[in-house]
Amino acid sequence: MAEVADPRLEIRGLEKSFGGTRALSAVDLSIAPGEVHALLGENGAGKSTLTRIVSGVFAADAGSMRLDGKPHAPRSPAEARRAGIAIVHQEPAICPHLSVAENVVLGAEPARFGWVDRARVRAEAGRALALVAPELSPDAASSSLGPAEVQLVTLARALAQTDCRLLILDEPTASLAAPEVERLFEVVRRLASTGIAIVYISHFLEEVERIADRFSVLCDGRQVGSGAIAGTPATRLVELMTGQTLEARRRREPRTGGEVVLSARDLAGTRLPVSASFELRKGEVLGIAGLVGSGRTELLRAIFGLDRVTRGELRVRAELGPASPGRRLAQGVGLSSEDRKREGLAEALSVAENLTLSKLPAWVRPARQASAARRLIERLGIKTAGPDQPVRALSGGNQQKVALGRLLHHEVDVALLDEPTRGIDVKSRADVYAIIDELASQGKAVLVVSSHFPELLAICDRIAVMHRGRLAAATPVAELTEHRLMLDAAGVG
Amino acid sequence: MKKLWRAPWFGPLCAVLAVYVLFALLAPDTFPRTANVLTMARQTVIVSLAAIGMTLVMIQGGIDLSVGSTVALTTVIVARALDGGSGPWAAAASGVALGACVGAINGLLVTGLCLLPFIVTLGSMSALRGAAKGLANEQKVDADPKGLDSLMALPGGAQGGFLLPTGVWVALALAVVFAIFLAYTRPGRHVVAVGSNLETARLCGVPVGRITLMVYVIAGGLAGLAGVMEFSTLTVGDPTDSIGLELEVIAAVVIGGASLSGGRGSIAGALCGALLLTEIKTGSTHVGLPNWVQEILTGAIILVAMALDQWRERGKGAG
Ligand SMILES: Nc1ncnc2c1ncn2[C@@H]1O[C@H](COP(=O)(O)OP(=O)(O)OP(=O)(O)O)[C@@H](O)[C@H]1O
Ligand SMILES: [Mg+2]
Numbered sequence A: 001m002a003e004v005a006d007p008r009l010e011i012r013g014l015e016k017s018f019g020g021t022r023a024l025s026a027v028d029l030s031i032a033p034g035e036v037h038a039l040l041g042e043n044g045a046g047k048s049t050l051t052r053i054v055s056g057v058f059a060a061d062a063g064s065m066r067l068d069g070k071p072h073a074p075r076s077p078a079e080a081r082r083a084g085i086a087i088v089h090q091e092p093a094i095c096p097h098l099s100v101a102e103n104v105v106l107g108a109e110p111a112r113f114g115w116v117d118r119a120r121v122r123a124e125a126g127r128a129l130a131l132v133a134p135e136l137s138p139d140a141a142s143s144s145l146g147p148a149e150v151q152l153v154t155l156a157r158a159l160a161q162t163d164c165r166l167l168i169l170d171e172p173t174a175s176l177a178a179p180e181v182e183r184l185f186e187v188v189r190r191l192a193s194t195g196i197a198i199v200y201i202s203h204f205l206e207e208v209e210r211i212a213d214r215f216s217v218l219c220d221g222r223q224v225g226s227g228a229i230a231g232t233p234a235t236r237l238v239e240l241m242t243g244q245t246l247e248a249r250r251r252r253e254p255r256t257g258g259e260v261v262l263s264a265r266d267l268a269g270t271r272l273p274v275s276a277s278f279e280l281r282k283g284e285v286l287g288i289a290g291l292v293g294s295g296r297t298e299l300l301r302a303i304f305g306l307d308r309v310t311r312g313e314l315r316v317r318a319e320l321g322p323a324s325p326g327r328r329l330a331q332g333v334g335l336s337s338e339d340r341k342r343e344g345l346a347e348a349l350s351v352a353e354n355l356t357l358s359k360l361p362a363w364v365r366p367a368r369q370a371s372a373a374r375r376l377i378e379r380l381g382i383k384t385a386g387p388d389q390p391v392r393a394l395s396g397g398n399q400q401k402v403a404l405g406r407l408l409h410h411e412v413d414v415a416l417l418d419e420p421t422r423g424i425d426v427k428s429r430a431d432v433y434a435i436i437d438e439l440a441s442q443g444k445a446v447l448v449v450s451s452h453f454p455e456l457l458a459i460c461d462r463i464a465v466m467h468r469g470r471l472a473a474a475t476p477v478a479e480l481t482e483h484r485l486m487l488d489a490a491g492v493g
Numbered sequence B: 001m002k003k004l005w006r007a008p009w010f011g012p013l014c015a016v017l018a019v020y021v022l023f024a025l026l027a028p029d030t031f032p033r034t035a036n037v038l039t040m041a042r043q044t045v046i047v048s049l050a051a052i053g054m055t056l057v058m059i060q061g062g063i064d065l066s067v068g069s070t071v072a073l074t075t076v077i078v079a080r081a082l083d084g085g086s087g088p089w090a091a092a093a094s095g096v097a098l099g100a101c102v103g104a105i106n107g108l109l110v111t112g113l114c115l116l117p118f119i120v121t122l123g124s125m126s127a128l129r130g131a132a133k134g135l136a137n138e139q140k141v142d143a144d145p146k147g148l149d150s151l152m153a154l155p156g157g158a159q160g161g162f163l164l165p166t167g168v169w170v171a172l173a174l175a176v177v178f179a180i181f182l183a184y185t186r187p188g189r190h191v192v193a194v195g196s197n198l199e200t201a202r203l204c205g206v207p208v209g210r211i212t213l214m215v216y217v218i219a220g221g222l223a224g225l226a227g228v229m230e231f232s233t234l235t236v237g238d239p240t241d242s243i244g245l246e247l248e249v250i251a252a253v254v255i256g257g258a259s260l261s262g263g264r265g266s267i268a269g270a271l272c273g274a275l276l277l278t279e280i281k282t283g284s285t286h287v288g289l290p291n292w293v294q295e296i297l298t299g300a301i302i303l304v305a306m307a308l309d310q311w312r313e314r315g316k317g318a319g
Helices: A048-056 A079-084 A102-106 A118-132 A147-159 A176-195 A205-211 A233-243 A296-304 A325-330 A340-344 A349-359 A368-382 A395-412 A426-440 A453-459 A484-490 B004-007 B009-026 B035-059 B067-083 B088-112 B118-137 B147-153 B166-184 B186-196 B198-205 B209-232 B247-256 B266-288 B291-318
Strands: A009-017 A021-031 A036-041 A063-067 A085-088 A166-170 A197-203 A214-219 A224-227 A258-270 A275-280 A286-290 A308-314 A333-336 A414-418 A443-449 A462-467
Touching: A009 A048, A009 A102, A021 A048, A021 A258, A021 B209, A036 A048, A036 A176, A036 A205, A036 A233, A048 A085, A048 A166, A048 A197, A079 A085, A085 A118, A102 A147, A118 A147, A118 A414, A147 A176, A166 A176, A176 A197, A176 A205, A176 A484, A197 B067, A205 A233, A214 A233, A233 A426, A258 A296, A258 A443, A275 A325, A286 A296, A286 A308, A286 A426, A286 A453, A286 A484, A296 A308, A296 A333, A296 A414, A296 A443, A325 A333, A333 A395, A333 B088, A340 A395, A340 B035, A349 A368, A349 A395, A368 A395, A368 A426, A395 A414, A395 A426, A414 A426, A426 A443, A426 A453, A426 B166, A462 A484, B004 B009, B009 B291, B035 B067, B035 B186, B035 B209, B035 B247, B035 B266, B067 B088, B067 B118, B067 B209, B067 B247, B088 B118, B088 B147, B088 B209, B147 B166, B147 B209, B166 B186, B166 B209, B166 B266, B186 B198, B186 B209, B198 B209, B247 B291, B266 B291
Parallel strands: A021 A224, A036 A197, A036 A214, A085 A166, A166 A197, A286 A443, A286 A462, A333 A414, A414 A443
Antiparallel strands: A009 A021, A009 A063, A214 A224, A258 A275, A258 A308
């Protein structure tokens, strides 16, 4: 392992267990000032646990940390913050009853003798927001923000910290679209050039290759490799992370869909979408590309009956009529939400209960529930202590698999997937793609929303682009490129 | 105008005025008279003081069921103190201090043992009631009020005060103080943050434990002050007094726009809620409605207030 001369952060022999699960064992890490250090690893490898220890959320069981040579053992997030550590946690969250500006400065409000200096709050928050989300007003209420905007607010919160020495970004781009990612990268590069050390966690290797200088790979809580990004091919990184080589995805044979199972004509919601028409056929995967806030999620919600439809018509097979989630599920239409924390999962319930929630028999037999769950756990490769473990204790990626698993258990004919691979590692992402493929080849219809355009190109048969609430006609993937999608999504095509 | 409509206290204030007009029309000879309005203001003081503290607790995401028992215990303590020779100020101060101690114990149990506030204060509600009865030998404690009774006396008497009884002014002043505290100070904003999303607040370095403790101490102290006012009204220490007061206080706070899940609440709204409850009680008596109608009416008003609030909140999301 390449040693850094004067590391900003140096970690030696860090260990952490949760009950019986060993999350970290003997991890060493050193990061130089001005370096962007990618922390890689599969779901559940221990990346977030490491960042939580550095940022004072948990204490380590053993091992030592040094920040600029001084021992670093924060007993609380506040203490870590005072030591100069800024962090964006993996599950971004805000206080919905505070304004955007108050959320940005939360915990570090500029105040004189306890009086909050409102002008400075606005100014500081405005400055931080301008870096990553210039369109978000500091005075806006934060209760109605979507996941991407929440993510941007938490990024601004970390950037507002002026005395920052080490910035940790735990999957900051999981719910962002390309333009926001570009803006973030610009900020990261600028911060790095001023000497701030940056830990960057992401499952998108192409992002890592663009932004990071060095990397460390965790596998099952152990550090299995580190080095310079330049000169390390992506395939090698994947090999380190998974312990196996992943063959490159081949371009599938084009599928032709069967009869139409879901169709919309000029569909409009209260605010979004403005107008959407499409036909989804049996045995095909239709992708919806677009920027954050373009109305993709709102479209899925309207289809599933979560939001009101104000105009247009929506048919499931030949059936018209009012939509409600219950009716849609009965019709075999299932939705996997992009916001698994708030909508996707009942976090306090077990894995088995979450998987079987939408299709419980009148008389619940726990043994059956568990065996059904075990089958899905195996099929999806969910890393869990067992069907009884609460979903809360799973790593982000594994939680996402549970959310998808529920649709499989329900045996839906039409799957509406909103960002189905959010926070999922390379290998699991391949697993999810395989599951989507399998669904389509079994004659099910899949509608996928994703901010990650290469993903859409890899799994979809046709892709329609949404721009400012309007859905354009779908195009077969063979005629599309990532560049084309990017232009259409930005509305400059 | 839009801003006014969105203010959490706007709805409750409208309700107070509407109910006032209603009873003024139904009982034009008695209800709108100055003496009656003053009486209602005076009767609202105790619930109002406790409601200020309860608003803080509920915004923080907790609840305090021990308010009624604290008030009863305070009347006994104040009576015993006066009886034992303390002056009126010392007796009043000991009442408030006792309330704050009760709050501190509640707060420490919530933060230290990670118990649910509902459970903790359910326990202290019973324990404090018992303590009050024990301390009073299960009977009323008579004591010379030594002037403490003037706190709640109507003006026009010997030392009339500014038109309203001193207690009303105290409640109003504290309401203003704590409303400013909530809106403009760092600990005040942290109360909202903790109630809104405890985990995020903790990750952002908000001292969650200290904020929680503070909120219960304030609520306890205000309940103690309410107890002093109650003694001033009764002029005896009564261990069986104020049974069920906590529910009335919670109702006032909820009518005032607070949410049981935290993050939301308004002190001005809670005062309006308290006033509304008094109006209904007094008005029903003036109109000659029996007690049971009054109770049904109160329940209905709470439900209507909640429904309206919910409707308004949804409007916000769309707008
Ligand atoms: N609070 C907790 N209680 C119990 N187990 C936990 C807890 N937090 C994490 N774990 C376990 O520790 C391991 C490491 O989890 P961690 O969240 O650090 O993974 P990760 O590398 O961040 O994964 P992902 O890419 O999915 O976010 C997992 O096996 C997880 O189940
Ligand atoms: Mg993680």
